Amino acid sequence: RVHRIAVIPGDGIGKEVVPEGVRVLEAAAKKFGFKLQLDNFDFASCDYYEKHGRMLPEDWKDQIGKHDAIFFGAVGMPDKVPDHISLWGSLILFRREFDQYVNLRPVRLMPGVPSPLAGREPGDIDFWVVRENTEGEYSAIGGRMFAGTEREVVVQETVMSRVGVDRVLKFAFELAQSTPKKHLTSATKSNGIAITMPYWDERVKEMAKSYPDVKWNQFHIDILTAHFVMNPDKFNVVVASNLFGDILSDLGPACTGTIGIAPSGNINPERKYPSVFEPVHGSAPDIYGQGIANPIGQIWSGAMMLEHLGESEAAKAIVTAIEKVLAEPKLRTRDLKGPANTVECGKAIAEALA
Numbered sequence: 001r002v003h004r005i006a007v008i009p010g011d012g013i014g015k016e017v018v019p020e021g022v023r024v025l026e027a028a029a030k031k032f033g034f035k036l037q038l039d040n041f042d043f044a045s046c047d048y049y050e051k052h053g054r055m056l057p058e059d060w061k062d063q064i065g066k067h068d069a070i071f072f073g074a075v076g077m078p079d080k081v082p083d084h085i086s087l088w089g090s091l092i093l094f095r096r097e098f099d100q101y102v103n104l105r106p107v108r109l110m111p112g113v114p115s116p117l118a119g120r121e122p123g124d125i126d127f128w129v130v131r132e133n134t135e136g137e138y139s140a141i142g143g144r145m146f147a148g149t150e151r152e153v154v155v156q157e158t159v160m161s162r163v164g165v166d167r168v169l170k171f172a173f174e175l176a177q178s179t180p181k182k183h184l185t186s187a188t189k190s191n192g193i194a195i196t197m198p199y200w201d202e203r204v205k206e207m208a209k210s211y212p213d214v215k216w217n218q219f220h221i222d223i224l225t226a227h228f229v230m231n232p233d234k235f236n237v238v239v240a241s242n243l244f245g246d247i248l249s250d251l252g253p254a255c256t257g258t259i260g261i262a263p264s265g266n267i268n269p270e271r272k273y274p275s276v277f278e279p280v281h282g283s284a285p286d287i288y289g290q291g292i293a294n295p296i297g298q299i300w301s302g303a304m305m306l307e308h309l310g311e312s313e314a315a316k317a318i319v320t321a322i323e324k325v326l327a328e329p330k331l332r333t334r335d336l337k338g339p340a341n342t343v344e345c346g347k348a349i350a351e352a353l354a
């Protein structure tokens with residue numbers, strides 16, 4: 001088995017944590033007997049922009065479109081290039097052009113990471129947020145009338161297509177079915193948003209018929225956010241539209257501690273196009289260059305990438321290695337009040353795996 005991976009460190013601490021992610025991926029390949037072909041790319045970075053006046057080369061889709069996955073660090077150096085240019089000229093293009101309609105984030109309380117929720121132990125919080133990533137509330141349909149006058153009106157439409165809703169629901173039900181709890185929660189607001197959200201609910205009910213062994217429920221988004229904080233142990237797989245999912249996929253990881261460890265996947269489940277795996281955090285210009293960034297968000301993203309590529313055993317082993325290292329105070333990085341630097345933490349995880 002050979003997996004072809006496009007490696008894009010991007011900016012700032014992306015350049016520090018990606019090598020640690022790669023170190024752990026290579027250790028996993030060695031242990032579990034698969035091969036990785038890792039191709040490095042310097043675009044999708046502000047350095048590239050300064051040299052070429054654009055974030056990506058013209059033929060970027062030819063360069064990375066045939067890879068099995070993209071292992072991405074972070075993009076953005078707001079002192080050099082405005083964020084809307086760096087982000088929209090790279091990551092957002094990947095998501096759209098590669099039809100990455102699922103945004104997947106695990107929410108899991110790890111040992112050694114203080115949860116802002118009192119009295120929660122590792123094991124108490126362990127679920128997935130599945131966000132629709134291509135349509136819904138984030139549409140470009142709408143407009144402004146009578147601009148600048150007292151009669152000013154703005155409108156922005158939500159777009160839900162049957163294909164678009166069904167495909168993300170299918171992904172979420174499949175994921176739920178593959179877990180021991182076999183439970184799914186849908187985020188809705190059909191009491192207030194009276195056209196699109198009842199449609200979402202209708203499609204959930206329809207999709208559920210194909211998964212008779214998956215138990216499911218739904219909550220309105222307002223009370224659902226309260227449950228995330230007060231009863232996070234209630235959840236297994238949570239599926240949501242683009243806007244609701246955006247909120248939940250930040251709230252979930254926030255309930256489980258530092259931003260330095262949270263991973264994510266922007267996924268095209270059919271693998272027609274490569275998916276992007278990246279930490280939730282950005283390029284952290286405030287700590288870049290000191291070698292103190294926590295590499296775990298990047299390393300865990302590597303585990304998600306291997307799961308996507310069918311290397312489930314290796315993926316689980318990486319998460320176990322992360323837990324082992326986090327349980328050891330002297331191997332934690334500074335954001336977790338530990339003394340370890342980026343490389344020490346990365347090496348410890350690679351060793352725990354071997």
Ligand code: NAI
Pocket residue numbers: 013073074075076077078083087091259260261278279280281282283284285286287292293294295297335
């Ligand atoms: P950020 O996530 O880069 O940093 C927020 C805070 O968390 C900072 O204090 C930083 O030091 C800390 N932090 C982040 N990752 C850490 C790690 N691995 N270990 C230890 N501490 C860590 O968010 P910020 O400052 O809002 O954005 C900085 C740049 O990153 C901007 O240009 C922004 O657009 C970009 N960004 C890019 C993302 C991406 O590539 N997907 C996501 C979020 C932001």
Ligand code: MG
Pocket residue numbers: 246250
């Ligand atoms: Mg967000």
